[in-house]
Amino acid sequence: MSVASGVLDRLTYEGASALSREAVAQWKDKGGKVVGWVCIYAPEEVLHAAGILPIRIMGSTEPHSIADAYLQSNMCPFVRSCFSQGILKEYQYLDGILSSHTCDAMVKLFDAWRVYVGAQFAFLIDQPHVINRFSYEYHMGELDRLVKQVEAFAGVAVTPESLRQSNRVYNENRLLLKELYELRKSENPPLTGSQVHDVVRAGMIIPKEQHNLLLKELLAELSDSHPPKAKGPRLMISGSCIDTPIFPKIVEESGGQVVVDDLCFGSRYFWDLVAEEGDPLQALSRRYMDKTHCACIPLPRDSRYDFMRQLIVDYRVEGVIFYGQKFCDPFAYDFPDHKPRLEKDGIPVMQLEVEHASVGAGQLKTRVQAFIEMIA
Numbered sequence: 001m002s003v004a005s006g007v008l009d010r011l012t013y014e015g016a017s018a019l020s021r022e023a024v025a026q027w028k029d030k031g032g033k034v035v036g037w038v039c040i041y042a043p044e045e046v047l048h049a050a051g052i053l054p055i056r057i058m059g060s061t062e063p064h065s066i067a068d069a070y071l072q073s074n075m076c077p078f079v080r081s082c083f084s085q086g087i088l089k090e091y092q093y094l095d096g097i098l099s100s101h102t103c104d105a106m107v108k109l110f111d112a113w114r115v116y117v118g119a120q121f122a123f124l125i126d127q128p129h130v131i132n133r134f135s136y137e138y139h140m141g142e143l144d145r146l147v148k149q150v151e152a153f154a155g156v157a158v159t160p161e162s163l164r165q166s167n168r169v170y171n172e173n174r175l176l177l178k179e180l181y182e183l184r185k186s187e188n189p190p191l192t193g194s195q196v197h198d199v200v201r202a203g204m205i206i207p208k209e210q211h212n213l214l215l216k217e218l219l220a221e222l223s224d225s226h227p228p229k230a231k232g233p234r235l236m237i238s239g240s241c242i243d244t245p246i247f248p249k250i251v252e253e254s255g256g257q258v259v260v261d262d263l264c265f266g267s268r269y270f271w272d273l274v275a276e277e278g279d280p281l282q283a284l285s286r287r288y289m290d291k292t293h294c295a296c297i298p299l300p301r302d303s304r305y306d307f308m309r310q311l312i313v314d315y316r317v318e319g320v321i322f323y324g325q326k327f328c329d330p331f332a333y334d335f336p337d338h339k340p341r342l343e344k345d346g347i348p349v350m351q352l353e354v355e356h357a358s359v360g361a362g363q364l365k366t367r368v369q370a371f372i373e374m375i376a
C-alpha cells in the first residue's frame with residue numbers, strides 16, 4: 001500500500017538515526033549544546049529558543065538487561081530501555097536532560113540518569129495532574145523557572161522574540177504532520193502506519209527546521225502518488241510509549257492497516273498548536289496544559305476518550321488495539337475506562353500488555369491476527 005519515495009528513505013528508522021548523528025556532530029562542531037528530552041510534556045521550544053538542539057531520548061529495537069542493575073525490575077520496559085541506552089553510552093553527546101513529572105517511572109528515569117549517566121544540565125518540570133486556575137499558574141511558574149535555568153546553562157537569553165520564533169517553527173512542524181495524517185483518511189493511504197511512525201519519530205531526533213523541509217518534500221512526492229487499494233481492517237493503536245516501528249509492523253504483517261494512533265510517539269506529540277498571539281511563554285504553558293493528554297494526566301476525565309472517539313470517526317477506524325507497556329499503571333487504568341464505552345458504540349477493542357515488542361513477536365502476531373480475523 002505504500003509508495004516508493006526517495007525522501008522517505010531518509011526518514012526511516014535507520015535513515016533518521018543517521019541524519020540525527022550527522023546533525024548532532026555538526027551542532028557540536030559549531031560549539032552548540034544538545035539536550036535530551038524524554039516525555040512529550042517537556043517543552044522543547046524553550047531549548048530551541050536558547051539555541052540548544054533538543055533530541056528525544058529513546059530505547060532501542062532490542063531489549064537490554066543492563067538497566068536491571070540500577071532500576072527496579074517492575075519499571076516499564078520503555079524507561080528501562082531508555083536508561084540502558086544511557087548506560088551503554090549511546091547518548092554520550094548529550095549535555096543535559098529535560099523531562100517532566102508525569103508518571104513515577106519518568107521521575108525515576110530522570111533521577112537515575114542524573115546520577116549514573118550524568119548531565120551538566122538537568123531539569124524536571126513538575127507537570128500538574130489536574131487542570132484548574134491554580135495549576136495553570138503553577139505550570140507558568142515552572143516554565144519561568146525552566147527559562148532561567150536554560151538561560152544560565154546556555155549563556156543565551158530566551159527573549160519573547162526568540163521564543164515566538166521557536167513556537168512558529170514547532171507549529172509549522174505540527175501542521176505538516178497533520179497534513180500527512182490527513183492523507184491517511186483515504187481508502188488507499190500512501191504510507192503505512194509503520195512508515196508514518198518513523199516519519200514522526202524522525203522529527204524528534206533531527207532539527208525541526210530540517211524535518212519541516214523533509215516533510216514538505218515528502219508531501220509533494222505523495223501528492224503525485226497513486227497507491228494501490230489498501231487491504232485489511234482500518235485500525236487505531238492507542239497507548240503509551242511505542243518508540244520503535246516494530247509493533248505497527250506486526251499489525252501490518254498480521255493483515256491490518258494502522259490508519260491512525262493515539263500515542264505519544266504519534267498524534268499526541270504534535271496534535272495541539274501553540275497560540276502565536278500574546279505572550280509566547282504564557283501561550284506555551286497553555287499548550288502543554290491544554291494539550292491532548294496522556295493517561296498520566298487523568299483530569300479532565302473525558303478528554304482522552306473524546307479525542308480517541310473523534311479520531312475513530314474521522315479515520316473510519318474499525319478496531320482499536322490498546323498497547324500497554326508491562327508495569328505501566330497509568331495506561332493499565334486507562335483501558336478499562338474506554339473499553340466499555342467503545343464496545344457500546346460497536347468498536348471492537350483488544351488489549352495487549354507488552355514487555356518489548358521484539359520479545360515474543362510471534363505470540364503478539366497470533367493475538368493480533370485473531371483480532372483482525374474477528375473484525376474482517
Ligand code: SF4
Nearest residue numbers: 039040102240264294
Ligand atoms: S506516555 Fe505519557 S508519561 Fe510516558 S512519555 Fe508519553 S507523555 Fe510522557
Ligand code: SF4
Nearest residue numbers: 076103105240325328
Ligand atoms: S506512561 Fe507508562 S510506559 Fe510511559 S513512562 Fe510512564 S510507566 Fe512507562
